[in-house]
Amino acid sequence: MTATGPRPPVAVTIAGTDPSGGAGIQADLKTFTARGAYGASIITALVAQNTHGVSRIYEIDHDFVIDQFDSVVDDIHVDATKSGMLGTPELVQTTADYAAAGRLGFLVVDPVMVATSGHRLLAENAIDAVRTVLLPQAGLITPNLPEAALLLGDDEPEAGTPAQMREQAARLLKMGPKAVLLKGGHGADDIVTDILAVAEDDDIAWREFSHPRVFSPNTHGTGCTLSAAIAAEVAHRRHALTQAGEDPAGASTGEQLGDAVGAALDYLARAIGSAADWQLALNPDGAHGPVDHIVDITR
Numbered sequence: 001m002t003a004t005g006p007r008p009p010v011a012v013t014i015a016g017t018d019p020s021g022g023a024g025i026q027a028d029l030k031t032f033t034a035r036g037a038y039g040a041s042i043i044t045a046l047v048a049q050n051t052h053g054v055s056r057i058y059e060i061d062h063d064f065v066i067d068q069f070d071s072v073v074d075d076i077h078v079d080a081t082k083s084g085m086l087g088t089p090e091l092v093q094t095t096a097d098y099a100a101a102g103r104l105g106f107l108v109v110d111p112v113m114v115a116t117s118g119h120r121l122l123a124e125n126a127i128d129a130v131r132t133v134l135l136p137q138a139g140l141i142t143p144n145l146p147e148a149a150l151l152l153g154d155d156e157p158e159a160g161t162p163a164q165m166r167e168q169a170a171r172l173l174k175m176g177p178k179a180v181l182l183k184g185g186h187g188a189d190d191i192v193t194d195i196l197a198v199a200e201d202d203d204i205a206w207r208e209f210s211h212p213r214v215f216s217p218n219t220h221g222t223g224c225t226l227s228a229a230i231a232a233e234v235a236h237r238r239h240a241l242t243q244a245g246e247d248p249a250g251a252s253t254g255e256q257l258g259d260a261v262g263a264a265l266d267y268l269a270r271a272i273g274s275a276a277d278w279q280l281a282l283n284p285d286g287a288h289g290p291v292d293h294i295v296d297i298t299r
């Protein structure tokens, strides 16, 4: 039986935790809420971390993660999903399997590999599985500059210019995702440039997004927040089409996806700007604080 009554747009996060609330599951659920989507979550690992970095990772039994997948997708209509920290090759494979079975809606893959503090969040022997089994299931991947280089090969240099970013994005598209957002936050320019490449028949639809760089230590969780915001935007668009009895695939054409990514990046820019002066940490020395996920919510 399929329910036909009203329901909100639904976005799911598959990720590890951040008890300090800046990244991972906690950031994703705040972002879904701030962007008006109903959020559900599948926790892949318990991570002890805060604004000073990761101190310990506690793995969760793989079969229990599968129980969480089933708890969500056997019960709730999922419009869009984002994956973040997957940790192991088994979890990469499981995520790809559920996506291939059409259980996750539109899948945004944030190929999280290493935290800014240097801790590995993806085992080295899981990178190949990301390349070969997960990327082909993704509606969109959102690598930062080092992640894009690593996905392309062990000796690939990081892109340093928008032209090099386009060239790498085009090669990442050939690995199977429907679209690539190559994020430029790790660059050094005063303007942050993010490049979107969407596969369209034999062609590529390009969009370039620019925002002034905010010189702030508070950029912990920007990648998590962005991928969650994109999933929420796409969930809204797919939900509207589904409720109207139309094909939700219309939400991820080059133009629609470009608009969703643009709205998510503008939200993130406001969230980074609003938290630029924050001193959340008791010891501010070397701390990287979070962004203001609820920047648009006023009392």
Ligand SMILES: Nc1ncnc2c1ncn2[C@@H]1O[C@H](COP(=O)(O)OP(=O)(O)O)[C@@H](O)[C@H]1O
Pocket (backbone or CB within 6 Å): 143, 144, 145, 183, 184, 185, 186, 192, 194, 211, 212, 213, 214, 215, 216, 219, 221, 222, 223, 224, 226, 265, 268, 269, 272
């Ligand atoms: N200092 C900054 N000023 C403005 N925007 C930023 C800044 N740092 C990150 N961003 C935005 O956040 C996005 C994600 O950040 P990035 O550092 O590239 O990825 P990640 O957090 O995954 O390492 C970037 O694409 C950019 O739009």
Ligand SMILES: Cc1ncc(COP(=O)(O)OP(=O)(O)O)c(N)n1
Pocket (backbone or CB within 6 Å): 015, 016, 017, 018, 023, 024, 025, 047, 049, 084, 085, 112, 114, 115, 116, 117, 121, 219, 220, 221, 222, 223, 224, 225
């Ligand atoms: C549980 C968890 N997932 C992902 C990250 C990485 O967050 P990201 O926004 O990519 O970058 P930093 O916050 O590490 O700068 C994380 N820390 N924890």
